[in-house]
Amino acid sequence: MVQKALLNKQTMIDLLGNDYDSIQYFRLQFVEQSEAILPELLEYLESGCFDKLQLKAHFLKTSAKAVGAEMTADSLYQLELSANAQDPKTSAMIMDSLLLLHTELKAIILESSNRD
Structure with missing residues (x-):
């Protein structure tokens, strides 16, 4: 079994080439998006809204x-499965x-965006 990376940097390079600014833009967008969605996931879990959670x-x-957030993607997949099974x-x-x-992941992305 292949070990998942917290942040596989090659994923974005494969998609965008070596365009560092675009890569950082999309990584930061992901951080912002997840900052908004993670509280929603918790709310859906607490209220038993497993369809919305999934x-x-x-x-x-x-x-x-x-x-390239492989470990996060894997955890989200596992969350999808448990939500489908309605397993709180x-x-x-x-x-x-x-x-x-x-x-x-957020710390890694923010650190890499502050490079000189």
Whole structure:
């Protein structure tokens, strides 16, 4: 099994070439998008709206894959599956993991955007 990367930098290079400014723009857009969606995911989990949880997780997973956030995309996929099964305990554990991954990913993206 291939180890997933927190941020696979090659993903965006494959999509956009070596256009550093565009790559950083899309990474920062992903951070902003996920900052808006993660609270919604928590709300849907807490209120038992598993259909909405599944749809939003799928939407964010697509964006995570596009920027190379492989571990985040994998966690979102697992969240989709647990939401489909309407499994609140597993969904809550995945959300905890996802929030930690997001914090780490955000730090990496912001650090790389501050390069000289």
